[in-house]
Amino acid sequence: MTAHTPETSSKTYSVTKTDAEWRAQLDPQEYQVLRQAGTERPFTGEYEDTTTEGVYACRACGAELFTSSEKFASHCGWPSFFDPKDSDAVELLEDDSLGMRRVEVRCATCGSHLGHVFEGEGYPTPTDQRYCINSISLSLRPTQA
Numbered sequence: 001m002t003a004h005t006p007e008t009s010s011k012t013y014s015v016t017k018t019d020a021e022w023r024a025q026l027d028p029q030e031y032q033v034l035r036q037a038g039t040e041r042p043f044t045g046e047y048e049d050t051t052t053e054g055v056y057a058c059r060a061c062g063a064e065l066f067t068s069s070e071k072f073a074s075h076c077g078w079p080s081f082f083d084p085k086d087s088d089a090v091e092l093l094e095d096d097s098l099g100m101r102r103v104e105v106r107c108a109t110c111g112s113h114l115g116h117v118f119e120g121e122g123y124p125t126p127t128d129q130r131y132c133i134n135s136i137s138l139s140l141r142p143t144q145a
Contacts, residue, residue: 011091015061015110026060033136034060037104037113042077045135049073054142055085056133063109065089065138072125078115078132082125090131092117105131112137 017025022035032038047056056066056079066081066089074080084090088108095104095116105114115133123130 011108011111013109013111015063017110022060030059030136033134034112039115040078040134040136045078047079047135047138047140048077050079050140052140052142054140056081056138056140058107058110058112058114059137059139060112061107061110062139063089063107065107065114066131066133068143072123074123074130074132076130076132079135079138080123081131081133082123082127082129084131090114105133107137114138 019035023031026034029040033040050071051068053068055064056068056071057064064085066083067085070081070083070085072080072082091106091108091111093104093106095102102116102118105117106112107114113134114137115131118130118132119128121128121130
C-alpha cells in the first residue's frame with residue numbers, strides 16, 4: 001500500500017471525528033486507506049468483480065456514494081464507476097503525489113479518501129470517466145429482492 005500526504009480541503013464535513021476516534025472505528029488497513037489516502041493492492045479488493053445490485057456506501061461514515069448501475073468492469077484491479085450516485089456525494093481534489101497529476105476522490109460527508117477519477121481512457125461509458133475506488137473504502141448494501 002502506498003500513501004501520500006492528503007491535500008487539505010476547505011470543506012467542513014458533516015461527519016467529523018478526532019484521529020483517535022477514526023483509529024478506534026477503523027481497522028489499521030481501513031484507516032491507512034480512508035484517513036491517510038493509501039491504496040489497497042490491485043486485484044485484492046472484495047468489490048472488484050462484484051456484480052451484486054445495490055448501493056456502495058462510505059465505509060467510514062455510511063454515506064451513499066455509488067450504485068451498481070454505475071459500476072463497470074474496467075479490469076484495472078479496483079472497482080470502477082462511471083459516475084457517483086449524486087453529484088454532491090463525492091469531493092474532487094487535485095493530487096500531485098507520485099510525480100503525476102491525478103484527481104483524488106473523497107467522501108463529501110466525512111472527507112475520507114476513496115480513490116481517484118480518470119478521464120479520456122476510452123471506456124464505453126456515458127461519462128468517459130473511471131472512478132477507480134478502493135474496495136476497502138466501500139460497504140455494499142445489496143438491493144432487497
